[in-house]
Amino acid sequence: MKKKTKILAICQSKIPSAVVGVIKPLDYLSKKGVIDFQFVESINVTKTLLAEIDTLICIRGAEEIELNIVSECKRLGKYIIYFIDDDLLNVPFSAKCSMYFNNEIIRNNIYKIMKLSHCLWTTNKNIDYKYRGFFERSVVLDAPALLLDSKEICCQNKENNKIVIGFCGGIDHKSFLEELLDDTIKVILDKYSNKVKFEFMGARPSFIEKYSLTYIPYQKDHKIYAEIIKSRGWDIGLAPLPKSEFHSCKYFNKFLEYGAIGAAGVYSNVEPYTYIIKNGFNGILVDNKTEDWIRAITYLIENRNVMYSIKINAKKQLERDFSISSIANDIISKIPELTEYFAPYCNEKKIKFDNRKKNKFIYKLLSILKREGIRAPIYIVKRILLKIKTNF
Numbered sequence: 001m002k003k004k005t006k007i008l009a010i011c012q013s014k015i016p017s018a019v020v021g022v023i024k025p026l027d028y029l030s031k032k033g034v035i036d037f038q039f040v041e042s043i044n045v046t047k048t049l050l051a052e053i054d055t056l057i058c059i060r061g062a063e064e065i066e067l068n069i070v071s072e073c074k075r076l077g078k079y080i081i082y083f084i085d086d087d088l089l090n091v092p093f094s095a096k097c098s099m100y101f102n103n104e105i106i107r108n109n110i111y112k113i114m115k116l117s118h119c120l121w122t123t124n125k126n127i128d129y130k131y132r133g134f135f136e137r138s139v140v141l142d143a144p145a146l147l148l149d150s151k152e153i154c155c156q157n158k159e160n161n162k163i164v165i166g167f168c169g170g171i172d173h174k175s176f177l178e179e180l181l182d183d184t185i186k187v188i189l190d191k192y193s194n195k196v197k198f199e200f201m202g203a204r205p206s207f208i209e210k211y212s213l214t215y216i217p218y219q220k221d222h223k224i225y226a227e228i229i230k231s232r233g234w235d236i237g238l239a240p241l242p243k244s245e246f247h248s249c250k251y252f253n254k255f256l257e258y259g260a261i262g263a264a265g266v267y268s269n270v271e272p273y274t275y276i277i278k279n280g281f282n283g284i285l286v287d288n289k290t291e292d293w294i295r296a297i298t299y300l301i302e303n304r305n306v307m308y309s310i311k312i313n314a315k316k317q318l319e320r321d322f323s324i325s326s327i328a329n330d331i332i333s334k335i336p337e338l339t340e341y342f343a344p345y346c347n348e349k350k351i352k353f354d355n356r357k358k359n360k361f362i363y364k365l366l367s368i369l370k371r372e373g374i375r376a377p378i379y380i381v382k383r384i385l386l387k388i389k390t391n392f
Contacts, residue, residue: 005339006052007037009083010045010069011059017085018059019222020253021123021143025328026057026338032328035338042066043363045355051348054341055079057121058113060088062101063367065355067109067116072353074116077344079337082117082135084127085143087249095172095246105371119335123251124272130249139334143251144327145318147226147260163192163301166234166263168201168225169254171218173240177205180240184293185211192301199232230261235307236300237263243270243288252276255283256322259314264307266296280306282314 007026011018023039030037040049042065050056056073058066061082073080088110091101100106114120114131120138122128132138165188167177182205185198189211200208201216208215216232219225237258241247248271255276258265267273269285277283286296300307320326332338372378 003342004033004036005054005341007035007055007057007338008045008049008053009037009039009057009059010042010061010066011039012042012063012066014039014041014222015060015220016222016225018083020146021085022057022059022083022121024146025144025324025331028324028328029332029338034332042069043355045069045353047348047351047353047355050076050078050351050353051346053078054343055081055338057081057083058117059083060086061113062088062106062110064105064109065363065367067113068353070113070116072351076346076351079119079341079343080117081119081121081335081337082114083121084131085123085251087127087130087246090246090249092244092246094175096170103371119337121335124249125275126249126271141331141334142322142327143253143256144324145256145260145322146222146324147230147257148315148318148323149230149260151262162194163196163235163304163307164199164233165196165236165238165297166199166201166229166232167203167238168229168257169203171203173203174205176240176242177203178207180288180290180293181205181238182207182210183290184297185213187294188297188301191298195301199234201229201232229257232261234258234261234263235311236297237261237265239265239267239273240288240293241268241270241273243268248272255314256318258283259311259318262311262315264300264310265314266293266300281310282317283310 009022009026026035026037029035042063050072056070056078058070058080061070070080088101089107091098114134118136120128120132120135122138122140123143125140128138128140185207188196197214199214199216202218204215216228219228237254239254250272252272252275254267255265255273259282265283267277267283267285269287273285277285279285284296284300286292
């Protein structure tokens with residue numbers, strides 16, 4: 001029996017980026033017997049784990065503990081892959097995580113981790129272009145459409161034949177949604193009040209109360225998030241995105257999600273959506289102008305046959321190119337080290353890695369104090385307020 005490579009993926013927590021981009025496709029390969037894979041949060045890495053593995057995948061690593069893990073793996077002859085799906089060194093100050101990623105210590109940690117890693121794994125060619133110089137090699141790989149199922153797409157909505165229009169996304173989207181969609185939604189509701197229903201999940205723009213729209217709270221757990229979004233019966237999915245260098249490094253997750261749940265997507269005519277959307281075929285591309293968004297949504301409401309055709313085309317494309325099996329096979333094809341690289345034998349006793357910080361809360365608190373210094377209390381208060389804002 002052929003020996004399987006042992007792969008370890010680490011991240012600060014089991015965030016959606018980690019689940020969709022790395023954990024699920026590699027779990028699939030592990031269950032198929034292709035590799036021996038496991039994921040652990042960075043704080044839970046042990047000497048035993050490091051001794052056994054051949055390859056380490058560091059997902060969005062930025063903490064000192066992750067730098068220490070990567071450094072030791074490099075010394076031990078492990079193959080190191082750095083996975084990023086955001087432009088982490090250019091996070092705008094308007095983003096909720098800007099204070100963290102613009103901290104000098106965190107930025108230096110990211111630089112050092114990249115320089116120690118062998119391979120960059122990303123989902124966007126712009127990230128590849130900006131960061132590949134730090135690595136021996138880089139690969140751009142798609143993520144799977146995890147929300148895909150075998151349900152057929154219905155021509156008509158179940159709730160009094162109303163067209164349900166939805167948005168899902170993080171709270172960072174709030175201000176841009178207010179800027180672009182407030183007047184858009186007012187016009188659509190004034191014209192089609194008995195025909196449409198709007199729902200927003202995650203971000204909570206101020207117009208939700210103004211227009212009495214349905215709001216669904218943010219869900220950090222990807223499994224719960226997937227269950228909720230699949231149950232809503234959306235016909236149209238909205239995906240507004242600013243045109244900026246930072247946002248052009250995002251991935252087209254909304255296409256994967258809207259297409260999988262049978263929603264015809266309306267997307268900003270910007271990167272990364274222009275990489276995947278063929279206007280009028282698998283989605284609608286719209287300039288970031290209120291009148292253009294009104295026109296696009298109106299067009300789909302008035303032309304249900306077009307809306308249905310877009311739903312069908314998008315889902316067929318996802319089933320063909322973005323299934324978990326298709327993406328998993330592409331991963332091992334483009335990163336052959338995942339199945340072919342075997343690290344030198346390692347004696348656990350010789351590993352120079354001390355991880356006695358078992359209490360996650362204490363570790364995070366100490367990290368903040370070390371990183372922020374006298375600004376730590378301000379940082380902590382801001383994070384608490386952000387969590388309250390996110391969950392309520």
